[in-house]
Amino acid sequence: MAPKLTKAARTEKACRALRDLRFPVDMIRAKLEELLRVHRKNWKAIEDSNYSLLIDAILSAEEEKQPEKVPTAADPEAKQVKKSSKGTLAPPQGTSGHEARHVGSRYGKGEGKASSSSRLKRKRSNKTEASSDSDGDLLPGELDLEEVSGKRSCTRKKKVASSSSSKKVSGARGKDKILPGPCSGLGAESEDYKSPTVSKPTNQGSARDEDTKIRLYTRRKKAASLSSPQYHEKVKGSCQKTEVKVGPISRPDHREIVARGGWETQVKIVPNSGSDDDSEDAETPLIRRRTKRQRREDVADILPASENETGLICYENPLNLPSMDYAFDMYLNDPRDMVTESPYTINNHLQDDIPLAFIPPAREIDHTPADEVKLLEYKSSGVIETAYSDLLCKTLVPAKEVADNPVGSMKLLEYTSPDAEITGAVQSSINDEALVSEDGLTFIDQKVVSMEDEGHCCITEEYCVASSSTGGMRLSLVRGPSLPSTICVPNEVIKVMEDKCKKSYKITDPSFSFLKLMNDFCNIVCLMDSTMVDAPTSSTFHPSDSNPSASSYKATVFCAPRNDALDPCLLASFRFHNLIEVTPQVPKHINLVGFGFLQSIKGIEFVGSKTNKMIPKLLGPKCSRSFIGQATQSKGYGYLDDISKGEENMEIPVLKGSRDKDLKRFNYIAQNMVLGEANIEVKLGVPSSKGCCCPECFGDCQTSNPPCKCGQLNGGEFAYTQSGLVKEQLLREWSSRKNTTFYGHNLSRPHMESNFIKECWYSCGCFKKCGNRIVQRGITRKLQVFWTPEGKGWGVQTLESLPKGAFVCEYVGAILTMSELHRQGSKGITDEKNAYIVLLDAGRYISEPVLKDDGKEALCLDASEYGNVARFINHRCGDANLVGIPVEVETASHQYYHLAFFTTREVDAMEELTRDYGIGLNDDSHTAKQFQCLCSSPFCRDSQKDLIVID
Numbered sequence: 008m009a010p011k012l013t014k015a016a017r018t019e020k021a022c023r024a025l026r027d028l029r030f031p032v033d034m035i036r037a038k039l040e041e042l043l044r045v046h047r048k049n050w051k052a053i054e055d056s057n058y059s060l061l062i063d064a065i066l067s068a069e070e071e072k073q074p075e076k077v078p079t080a081a082d083p084e085a086k087q088v089k090k091s092s093k094g095t096l097a098p099p100q101g102t103s104g105h106e107a108r109h110v111g112s113r114y115g116k117g118e119g120k121a122s123s124s125s126r127l128k129r130k131r132s133n134k135t136e137a138s139s140d141s142d143g144d145l146l147p148g149e150l151d152l153e154e155v156s157g158k159r160s161c162t163r164k165k166k167v168a169s170s171s172s173s174k175k176v177s178g179a180r181g182k183d184k185i186l187p188g189p190c191s192g193l194g195a196e197s198e199d200y201k202s203p204t205v206s207k208p209t210n211q212g213s214a215r216d217e218d219t220k221i222r223l224y225t226r227r228k229k230a231a232s233l234s235s236p237q238y239h240e241k242v243k244g245s246c247q248k249t250e251v252k253v254g255p256i257s258r259p260d261h262r263e264i265v266a267r268g269g270w271e272t273q274v275k276i277v278p279n280s281g282s283d284d285d286s287e288d289a290e291t292p293l294i295r296r297r298t299k300r301q302r303r304e305d306v307a308d309i310l311p312a313s314e315n316e317t318g319l320i321c322y323e324n325p326l327n328l329p330s331m332d333y334a335f336d337m338y339l340n341d342p343r344d345m346v347t348e349s350p351y352t353i354n355n356h357l358q359d360d361i362p363l364a365f366i367p368p369a370r371e372i373d374h375t376p377a378d379e380v381k382l383l384e385y386k387s388s389g390v391i392e393t394a395y396s397d398l399l400c401k402t403l404v405p406a407k408e409v410a411d412n413p414v415g416s417m418k419l420l421e422y423t424s425p426d427a428e429i430t431g432a433v434q435s436s437i438n439d440e441a442l443v444s445e446d447g448l449t450f451i452d453q454k455v456v457s458m459e460d461e462g463h464c465c466i467t468e469e470y471c472v473a474s475s476s477t478g479g480m481r482l483s484l485v486r487g488p489s490l491p492s493t494i495c496v497p498n499e500v501i502k503v504m505e506d507k508c509k510k511s512y513k514i515t516d517p518s519f520s521f522l523k524l525m526n527d528f529c530n531i532v533c534l535m536d537s538t539m540v541d542a543p544t545s546s547t548f549h550p551s552d553s554n555p556s557a558s559s560y561k562a563t564v565f566c567a568p569r570n571d572a573l574d575p576c577l578l579a580s581f582r583f584h585n586l587i588e589v590t591p592q593v594p595k596h597i598n599l600v601g602f603g604f605l606q607s608i609k610g611i612e613f614v615g616s617k618t619n620k621m622i623p624k625l626l627g628p629k630c631s632r633s634f635i636g637q638a639t640q641s642k643g644y645g646y647l648d649d650i651s652k653g654e655e656n657m658e659i660p661v662l663k664g665s666r667d668k669d670l671k672r673f674n675y676i677a678q679n680m681v682l683g684e685a686n687i688e689v690k691l692g693v694p695s696s697k698g699c700c701c702p703e704c705f706g707d708c709q710t711s712n713p714p715c716k717c718g719q720l721n722g723g724e725f726a727y728t729q730s731g732l733v734k735e736q737l738l739r740e741w742s743s744r745k746n747t748t749f750y751g752h753n754l755s756r757p758h759m760e761s762n763f764i765k766e767c768w769y770s771c772g773c774f775k776k777c778g779n780r781i782v783q784r785g786i787t788r789k790l791q792v793f794w795t796p797e798g799k800g801w802g803v804q805t806l807e808s809l810p811k812g813a814f815v816c817e818y819v820g821a822i823l824t825m826s827e828l829h830r831q832g833s834k835g836i837t838d839e840k841n842a843y844i845v846l847l848d849a850g851r852y853i854s855e856p857v858l859k860d861d862g863k864e865a866l867c868l869d870a871s872e873y874g875n876v877a878r879f880i881n882h883r884c885g886d887a888n889l890v891g892i893p894v895e896v897e898t899a900s901h902q903y904y905h906l907a908f909f910t911t912r913e914v915d916a917m918e919e920l921t922r923d924y925g926i927g928l929n930d931d932s933h934t935a936k937q938f939q940c941l942c943s944s945p946f947c948r949d950s951q952k953d954l955i956v957i958d
C-alpha cells in the first residue's frame with residue numbers, strides 16, 4: 008500500500024496552499040474540518056479542487072458573518088425581497104439563502120452536505136410542492152426571478168451596510184441597490200430617472216459618484232423595462248410554458264449582459280418546464296430551467312452567429328459567490344460546443360447554467376486609427392494561454408531590476424478614458440499620436456501622467472502597449488515613481504513575450520502577435536458588461552513575505568468607452584479595480600495565478616473576501632474543451648488534462664496539484680510502434696505452429712468448452728475469469744518470478760517459455776468483446792499521473808478502486824532490437840533514458856549474443872520518447888500492487904509480446920500503482936545507474952544488498 012499523508016500533513020498542506028490568501032490558519036483548519044465532514048473525509052475532492060472548495064467555504068463563511076440588514080422604511084427594497092418571497096423557496100432554517108443556493112448548485116448531484124442533500128431529495132420527490140413551497144430550496148439548476156431581482160442584491164446590500172462611510176454613496180450604486188422585483192412599483196422610480204451627466208471628477212470619490220450615477224441609470228432603465236406591461240406579458244407567457252425571446256435589455260437587472268459593437272444578443276427567458284407550474288402566480292414567476300437538451304436548443308437560439316473565433320460566454324455567477332455577478336467562459340470555435348450534455352461535476356457547474364450572453368469577438372471598425380490597425384495582425388488561432396499573464400509578470404521585471412530595487416514597484420496599469428474623466432485616478436495629457444521613442448521603439452501612445460502613488464500625486468510616464476479598437480480599453484505600462492528609469496520598454500517586453508509564448512505554448516502560427524493578443528483582450532473587455540466587481544479604490548501591496556526580493560504588482564483596469572455617441576448606459580461599463588496583487592513568484596500551489604483580468608476570461612472567477620481582496624478562483628476544466636489542453640498547461644508537456652491526447656479510451660489527467668511540476672515532453676502512443684529495424688512478425692493469415700489462431704471461434708470464447716485454441720495456450724484454460732480478471736494462479740506465478748525488465752540489470756534467469764497469456768485476435772472468429780480479449784482493448788480504468796511526495800518523481804495512481812487481477816495498462820514504447828539499443832548504448836544512453844527502457848524477456852540476452860533461441864533478435868520497449876502512462880509507474884520492492892505478465896495478441900512467437908500490468912491485490916482509489924522492477928538495488932553489476940529506492944516497502948531491497956533476489 009502506498010504511503011499516505013497523515014491528516015496533519017494534509018491539513019498543513021492545505022494551510023500552506025492558502026497561505027498567500029492570508030486567511031487565518033484557524034479558520035482554514037475549521038473550514039477544512041467542516042468540509043471533510045461534508046465530503047465524508049474525501050480529501051481527494053478537496054485537494055483535487057486545488058483547494059477551491061476550501062476557499063469557497065471560507066469565503067462563504069465570511070460572507071455569512073456580515074451583519075444582516077434589517078429592512079427599514081428607507082430601504083423598501085429589503086421588504087420587497089421579503090414580500091416577493093411568496094412562492095419562492097426560502098432557505099431552510101439554519102441555511103442562508105446564499106448557502107442554500109450554493110449547496111443547490113454545488114452539491115445538488117449527491118456529493119454534499121447531508122442536510123442539504125436530504126432536503127434536495129425531499130424536493131426532488133415532490134417537485135410540484137417544491138415549485139411553490141416557500142420552505143423549500145431550489146433544485147439544482149432552478150432559478151427564480153425573485154432571486155434574480157432581489158435576493159442577490161440583498162446580499163450585496165449587506166456588504167454596503169457594513170462598509171465605511173465612503174461607501175455610503177455606493178448604497179445607491181446600481182450594483183448595491185436592491186432592485187425591486189418585477190411586480191413592484193417601479194414606474195415611479197423609472198420616472199425619477201435622470202440622464203447622467205458625465206462631468207470631470209475632481210477626485211476619486213467623485214469618479215465613483217459618477218460611476219454610481221451611471222450604474223443607477225443603467226439599473227433604473229432596466230428596472231423600467233421590467234415593470235413594463237410588455238415585460239409582464241412575457242413573464243406571464245413564460246409561466247404559460249411558452250418560450251419568450253426578449254431583446255437585448257430584457258433580462259432582469261444583473262442577469263443582463265449586452266453584447267455590443269453592433270452585435271445583437273438575445274437573452275431568452277426559459278419557461279417552466281414542469282407541467283405543475285401552471286397555477287403559479289404570474290407576479291412571482293418561478294422560472295425553472297429546462298433539461299440540458301432543451302437548454303442546448305435554447306442556447307442555440309440565442310447565439311449571435313456561428314463564430315470561428317475567440318469569444319466569451321457570460322453566465323450568472325454559477326456558485327452565487329459574493330462580490331461576483333458573472334462568470335465568463337471562453338469559446339474558441341462554435342459556442343455551441345460549450346453547452347454539452349456532460350454530467351454534472353464540481354468542475355463543470357457552469358454547464359448547468361444558461362448562458363446570459365455570447366459575446367463575440369470584437370470587430371475592427373472602419374475608422375480604426377492607422378496606428379492601431381497595424382497592431383491587429385494576429386488572427387486568433389485558438390491558442391491563448393492563461394499563463395501568459397504569469398509570463399508577462401515575470402517578463403516585466405528583469406531580474407536585475409528586482410535585485411537592484413527590491414522594494415521598487417512598477418505598475419501595469421490598464422486604463423481607459425485617456426482624458427481620465429471617469430477614473431479620476433489617472434490623469435494624462437492627451438496625446439493620441441503614436442510616438443517613436445528615442446531609441447526608435449514605437450508605442451501606441453506615450454504620455455506624461457500624474458498618478459497617485461501611496462497617497463502622493465506624482466508625475467510619471469505611461470506607455471500604452473495595446474488598445475481596443477475603440478480606444479476604450481488600453482493596456483499601458485506606467486512607470487512607478489519609485490522605479491529607476493530603466494523601465495523595460497514595451498517592444499522589448501513584447502518581443503520577449505512573443506518568444507516565450509511561442510516556445511512555451513508551441514504556437515506555430517507565424518502570424519502570432521502578442522500585441523494582437525493584448526488588443527483582442529482589450530476589445531473583449533470593452534464588450535463586457537458593468538459591475539464585475541466592487542473593490543476598494545486602492546490597496547497597498549508589499550513585497551512577498553516569502554520572497555523578500557520580489558516586487559509586487561498591482562493590476563488595475565479602468566474601462567469606459569470614450570465614444571460619447573454611445574448609449575450612456577454603456578459608459579462606465581466595466582470596472583475592475585485592484586483585482587489582484589500579483590507577485591512575480593506566482594504561488595505554485597494555486598495554478599494559473601497571474602493577472603486576474605486575463606484569467607477572468609478563461610474560466611477564473613473573482614471572489615471577494617471581507618478584506619475586499621479579490622481572489623482568483625479556478626472554475627476548473629469546464630473552461631472549454633477545445634481550450635483546456637492549453638489553458639492548464641504549465642511547463643513541458645502540454646496535455647495535462649489528458650496526457651494521452653485522446654489516444655486512450657480514458658482521459659489520463661495530471662493531478663491538478665502537480666501541474667506546476669515539470670512534466671517533460673514525450674510523445675504519447677497507446678500501442679507499441681517499431682522505431683527502427685525491429686522486424687516484428689505480425690501476419691494475419693499464418694497461424695503459428697503452436698496452434699493459434701482459431702478461426703472457428705465464435706462470439707465469446709469464454710463460453711466455449713473446451714477452450715478455444717488461444718485459450719488452450721494459457722495452460723489449457725482461459726487466463727481471465729468471466730469478469731475479465733486474471734486468474735489467481737497466473738498472478739501468483741508471475742508475482743513470484745524474480746525477473747527483471749529493467750535495462751542495465753544483468754540478471755540471468757530462465758527463458759520464459761510458458762504461461763504467457765494468449766488473447767484471441769483478428770484472425771479468430773470471436774468478437775471484440777470476447778472474454779479472452781482484455782489487454783488489446785486498452786485502458787479502461789481511471790488513472791491519474793501525479794507528482795509523488797516522496798521524491799520518486801512522477802507516478803501513477805488509480806482514481807477508482809480496483810479488484811485483484813484487473814488489467815491496468817501495458818508498458819508501451821518504441822520497439823527496439825537489442826542491437827539497436829546496444830548501438831545507442833555505445834553512444835551513451837543517458838540515465839534518464841535508461842529509466843524508461845523495458846526488456847522483453849531479455850534477462851538472458853542483455854549482453855551479446857542478441858539472438859534468441861529461435862534466431863530472432865531480442866527486443867526492448869523504449870518509452871523515453873514514445874510511451875504511454877506506464878512509463879510513469881514507479882518501482883516498489885516485493886509487495887508492489889501491479890505485476891507485469893507477458894500477453895501475446897498478434898503472435899504467439901514469444902519474441903514480441905505485450906507487457907501487461909495487472910493488480911496483485913485489491914487496490915484502493917487514490918493508491919499509487921507500483922510494480923517491482925526486479926532490480927537489485929545495491930547491485931553494482933548493472934550498467935544502468937540505480938536509484939536510491941524510496942518505495943518504503945517493508946521488503947525494500949535497497950539497504951539489504953544480501954537479499955538481492957536473483958534466480
Ligand SMILES: C[S@@+](CC[C@H](N)C(=O)[O-])C[C@H]1O[C@@H](n2cnc3c(N)ncnc32)[C@H](O)[C@@H]1O
Nearest residue numbers: 799800801842878879880881882938940941942
Ligand atoms: C520508469 S521511471 C518511473 C517514472 C518516473 N518517476 C518519472 O518521473 O518519470 C523510473 C524512474 O523513476 C524513479 N523511481 C521509480 N521508482 C522509484 C523508487 N521506488 N524510489 C526512487 N525512485 C524511483 C527512478 O528515477 C527511476 O529511474
